[in-house]
Amino acid sequence: MPKVNEKVSGPLSNLRSRLEGVDLRQNAIFIALLVLIAFFAITSPGHASLTPDNWSNLVVQNGYILVLAIGMVMVIIAGHIDLSVGSVACFIGAAAGILACRPLEQTGWGWLPKFPWWFALIGAVVIGAIVGMWQGFWVAYVGIPAFIVTLAGMLLFRGLALVTLQNSNIGPFPDSFRLIGNGFVDKANSLGGSLGIKNYNAAALVITAVGVVALLLQSFALRRGRLKYNQSVEPRTWFFVKNILLAGMIAYVGFQLSQANGIPWTLVLLVVLIIIYTTVMKKTTFGRHIYAIGGNLHAAVLSGINVRRVNFWLFVNMGALSAVSGILIVARMNSAVPKAGDGFELEAISSVFIGGASVQGGVGTVTGSIVGGMIQGILGNGMNLNSLDISYQMTTKGMVLLLAVAFDVWSKKRTK
Numbered sequence: 001m002p003k004v005n006e007k008v009s010g011p012l013s014n015l016r017s018r019l020e021g022v023d024l025r026q027n028a029i030f031i032a033l034l035v036l037i038a039f040f041a042i043t044s045p046g047h048a049s050l051t052p053d054n055w056s057n058l059v060v061q062n063g064y065i066l067v068l069a070i071g072m073v074m075v076i077i078a079g080h081i082d083l084s085v086g087s088v089a090c091f092i093g094a095a096a097g098i099l100a101c102r103p104l105e106q107t108g109w110g111w112l113p114k115f116p117w118w119f120a121l122i123g124a125v126v127i128g129a130i131v132g133m134w135q136g137f138w139v140a141y142v143g144i145p146a147f148i149v150t151l152a153g154m155l156l157f158r159g160l161a162l163v164t165l166q167n168s169n170i171g172p173f174p175d176s177f178r179l180i181g182n183g184f185v186d187k188a189n190s191l192g193g194s195l196g197i198k199n200y201n202a203a204a205l206v207i208t209a210v211g212v213v214a215l216l217l218q219s220f221a222l223r224r225g226r227l228k229y230n231q232s233v234e235p236r237t238w239f240f241v242k243n244i245l246l247a248g249m250i251a252y253v254g255f256q257l258s259q260a261n262g263i264p265w266t267l268v269l270l271v272v273l274i275i276i277y278t279t280v281m282k283k284t285t286f287g288r289h290i291y292a293i294g295g296n297l298h299a300a301v302l303s304g305i306n307v308r309r310v311n312f313w314l315f316v317n318m319g320a321l322s323a324v325s326g327i328l329i330v331a332r333m334n335s336a337v338p339k340a341g342d343g344f345e346l347e348a349i350s351s352v353f354i355g356g357a358s359v360q361g362g363v364g365t366v367t368g369s370i371v372g373g374m375i376q377g378i379l380g381n382g383m384n385l386n387s388l389d390i391s392y393q394m395t396t397k398g399m400v401l402l403l404a405v406a407f408d409v410w411s412k413k414r415t416k
Contacts, residue, residue: 027242028407029356029371034245036375040382048385049378052260055253060181060332062377063266064089064325066370068348069355070277071321073369075314076352077281079294079361080139080146082315084153085322086344088131090336091161092326096124097170097336100177106166117177125323131157132319133312140311154345162338171335180269181331184262200255201262208254208263211271212247219243266328270370273321278366286310294361350397351376354404375400 040049048054068085075082098109100120115123131153138149172178185203186192192202219239226233233239257263281287289310292300301307325344330336355372357364379400383393 027238029354029368029375029404030242030246033371033375033378034249036378036382037249040378040385044382044385049382050256052256052258054381054385055256056260056264058377058381059257059267060264061381062373063181063264063270064328064332065344065347065351065377066270066373067273067321067325067328068344069351069369069373070273070366071318072348073352073355073357073364073366074277074281074290075146075318076349076357077294077361077364078290078311078314079297080311080314081349082135082146082150082318083345084135084150084157085318085325085348086341087154087156087158087161088128088319088322088341089326089329089344090338090341091131091157091164092124092128092323093330093336093340094161094164094170095127096120096177096327096330097173098164099123100173101170104170105168106164106170117174120177121180121327124327125320128319128321128323128326129316130319131322132316135319136312136315139315140308146315161340165336165338167338169335169337171330171333173330173334178331178334180265181328181333183265185265185268187261189262199259201258201260204254204258204262208251208258211254212251215250216243216247269324269328273324274366274370281366286313290314291362294363296362347373347376350401353401359405359409372404 037049041047044050068089072082072085098104098106098112099115100117102114135146135149135153138144139146184201185207186201189198189201189203191206192198192200195202197205223233223239234242254263257267281290289300289305292303292305293307293310297307326341329340333340351373352364352369353359353372354375355364355368355370357369376397379397380393383396388396
C-alpha cells in the first residue's frame with residue numbers, strides 16, 4: 001500500500017498527469033456532445049440519426065435557437081437575462097411579413113407598399129434593434145432589473161405580434177427571402193457537375209475542407225502565441241486529441257451534408273455570426289467590459305467602465321439577433337404565424353447554461369453556447385427518432401439543464 005506522500009505510478013496516474021490543467025468546465029460539454037451523438041447513432045432505428053437528411057434537418061431546424069443563444073450568452077455573462085426573445089422573434093417575423101408579402105388578409109396595412117425582399121430583411125433587423133433599444137433603456141438608464149423588463153417584453157411583444165397578425169398567418173414569402181431558411185449553397189451541384197462529381201455536393205466538400213484547415217491553423221496559431229508570451233495552455237495530449245475529434249466531427253457532418261442538398265445557408269449565417277461574436281468577446285474592449293461587469297460589477301464601475309452604455313448596447317444587440325432568428329423562422333415556415341417563437345427563450349437560456357456559462361455571470365463563451373444548443377437539438381432529435389413520449393422528453397431536458405448548472409456549481413467549488 002503506497003504511503004500518503006508517495007506518488008502512485010501506473011497507466012491511470014500517467015493519464016491524470018497528461019490531462020492535468022485541462023479546463024473541465026469548458027471541455028466536458030464537447031465530450032458530452034460526442035457521447036450523445038454516439039448514443040443515438042446506436043439506439044435510433046436503422047441508425048436514422050446518422051443519415052444525411054437528418055443532419056441537414058438538424059442544422060436548419062435549430063438555426064434560430066443557436067442565433068438566439070449567441071446573443072443570450074452575452075446577456076448572461078453580463079449578469080442579466082432576457083425572457084422576451086421568443087416573443088420578439090415572433091413580432092419581427094410578423095413585421096417582415098407585412099413588409100415583404102402581398103396580398104394581406106390583415107386590415108389596416110393598405111397604406112404600406114410591398115417592399116423588395118432585401119429591404120424587408122433590413123427593415124426587420126432595424127425594428128429588432130429598436131425593440132432592443134426600448135428594453136435596454138429601461139434596464140440601463142432607469143435601473144429596472146432585466147428579468148422584469150424582459151418579462152414585460154415577453155407579454156408586450158407577443159401582444160404586438162398578435163395585433164400585427166390579427167390572429168391569422170402572413171405568407172407566402174418571396175422565393176429569395178425563403179432561401180435564407182430553406183436554401184443551400186449550390187444546391188444544383190454545378191461545381192460537382194463541372195468536376196465530374198455527381199453523388200456528392202462538391203461545394204459542401206470544399207467548404208468543409210476549408211473549414212477544417214482554418215480551424216486547425218487557428219488552434220495551432222493560438223497555442224503558439226500563448227506559449228510565446230508564457231501564458232497557460234492545455235496539455236499537449238489533450239490539445240491534439242480535442243482538435244482531432246473536433247476536426248473529425250466537422251469533416252463527418254460536412255460529408256453527410258454533401259450527400260443531402262449541400263451546406264444550408266442557415267449554417268453559413270451561423271458560422272459568420274460565431275466568428276464575429278467570438279472575436280467581439282475575445283478581442284475587443286466591449287467584450288472585455290461585458291466579462292468585467294458580470295464578474296464584479298462594483299470593480300467594473302470603479303475601473304471607469306460605462307456600465308449603462310454597455311448594458312444598453314447588449315440589449316440592442318439581443319434585439320437585432322432576435323430579429324435574425326425571427327427571419328429564419330418565417331423563411332423556413334414560409335409564413336408568419338401567431339405561435340412562432342413559443343418557448344424559444346427557454347431553449348436559448350438552456351443552451352447557454354448547458355454550454356458552460358455561470359449562473360452568477362462573468363463566465364461563458366459563444367462557442368460553448370453553440371455546443372449547448374447542439375446538445376439540446378441532438379437530444380430532442382434523438383428522442384423523436386426513438387419515438388419517446390413528449391412527457392419523457394420534457395423530463396429529460398429538465399434534468400439535463402439541472403445537471404449542467406449543478407456541474408457549474410461543483411466545478412467552481414472544486415477550483416476554490
